[in-house]
Amino acid sequence: MPETTTRPAPDLPPLPAASVFARSDPASAAFAALDLGTNNCRLLIAAPTGSGFRVVDSFSRIVRLGEGLAQSGRLADGAMDRAATALRACADKLARRPVRRFEAVATEACRRATNGRSFLSRITAETGLHLRIISAREEAELAMESCAPLMEPKDRRALLFDIGGGSTEIAWIRVPEGAHYGASPELIGYLSLPLGVVTLAERAGQDCFTERGFCEVVAEVADHLAHFDRVHCIGQEIRRGGVRLMGTSGTVTTLAGVAMALPRYKRPLVDGKTLDCEAADTALGDLFALGREGLAQHPCVGPDRVEFVLPGCAVYAAIRRVWPTERITVADRGLREGMLTRMMRADRCASRRRAGR
Template sequence: MRLGVLDVGSNTVHLLVMDAHPGARPLPAHSHKAELRLAELLDADGAIGAHGVERLVTIIGDALHTAEEKGCEEVLPFATSAIRDASNADAVLRRVKEETGVGLQVLTGEEEARLTFLAARRWFGWSAGKLLLLDIGGGSLEVAYGMDEEPDAAVSLPLGAGRLTAGWLPGDPPDPADVKALRRHVRAEIARTVGEFARFGKPDHVVASSKTFKQLARLAGAPGSSEGLYVQRELSRTSLESWVPKLAVMTAEQRSGLPGVSEGRAAQLLAGALVAEAAMDLFGVVELEICPWALREGVILRRLDHLPEA
């Protein structure tokens, strides 16, 4: 069957169309995305402004039209931290429902972590043993750990690259004092969760998903996207630590000229790198592997798990 996953994230609204069947690998058929940056559109009261809501409604309408054109039998719509944390979330959801007919399922941070972990487990398989997963989105950082498809521990922290850039790094290039303050804040937030994971022992394999980790791995010399999904891509803490001070003195325009860094994500890359560096350091990760699958694939896999058998 052809399914669409409509992901209203902190950076983009992304419709991923996939051909999916129980017991088979979901195959991407079409991708439709629009940048919205909801995490950066919150006002002083934490609400999404009228202009942001108008754009959201329009973009969702366009995505639904695309899903229909591509023959989707079902669209699975969900929203993550940008709407979850907005002070006017209920009003935004009502407006979307009234004008588009879409009832967005707002995932909790723990649900995000668990579904992303499911995608990573299915990608790497049982032979990967105990997995530690890291995922940096626009609004939050997800961490999950476990041996099975359901993680033993899963947390979500408000350490997304977009959120932190908007709140902590106003300069371009950023003020060194702001970078230092953000680094201290990120490490304090992550350190509070380390003990919850340490009691389960050392992971056998550490993996990371999300655009931020993919871009950082590319900077460190990993193969580009043109080489396909199945090429192994890794990121070492040593390489990342060498890149952080370089990114800290660059403007967003200069970062956008780096290999694998898109113009739309360049401004957020430093904040994402600070979170990635802190997570790898505090969790004792020397090297991790990039997982091509993430939250959207996890949503589809969970949906397939609940289809009735033929």
């Protein structure tokens, strides 16, 4: 069942608090954030600037950690080995570039798997990396943190969705008056659906290439979203105006790349771009019409993501069905950027305290 603010998730047993890499160096100007998801392992190393941060190094690899999880309830040996290989590569990068602070998190696959914590203990033993399993709420909060700079003064609310590998997170956000001058947006509701591109691809991936199968997934997801909508009166707020729809995931960035007719995907052209929803909807139709072979050859998709694009598009289509808006803001950013923002802000606050200000 989906998780919402009206039914809190069960408490998870605490993990060790340490999440700092062994070669952390207080003298370094760089910070690092690692996100181990159901489908991807991603590392971002960045140095703070006056307006945010500058990326120094990065790593991203498809590991499919959640492969088979929905059926077995466990992380498979092959999936763990793939993730371990990627995490060793991340550890090697960090060993060559000590950072001021480092945070590493694991999400839905490790939350759900009965052997998720034992796998992370193995990773600590093999690499020295300590990964913390975060709740669905914290996942939504980190996505909100990373996307908050894309909001504008006219926004009263924001509806942010993140279509992940193992789950889809929906964040309903209040933008306080003056938020763009220092006050932080507030998460007033969230929904975590155990439906992501990997879980849907394994369960209904082949069907998503047919019109009937695609529409069945859209209807299933829309049913879950409709309950969340009723609880928070989101549709009513959208009709009042001042609500920004934002999407952060490979699905929505792919739709943006197709809508913009990019010859190949370029993050600087997509991140922060606001599209007419009709253009994004047309891009969805174009992707569906390509079929498996056409998707594999498309420069914004490629063979590694063929199985995941249409399941993600079905989730997007359900969001559009329940919450029709005129425009959507596309964010090529997520948990890592949210973690970096938090770490840098905490470091600045600590520096001011030490200086007696």
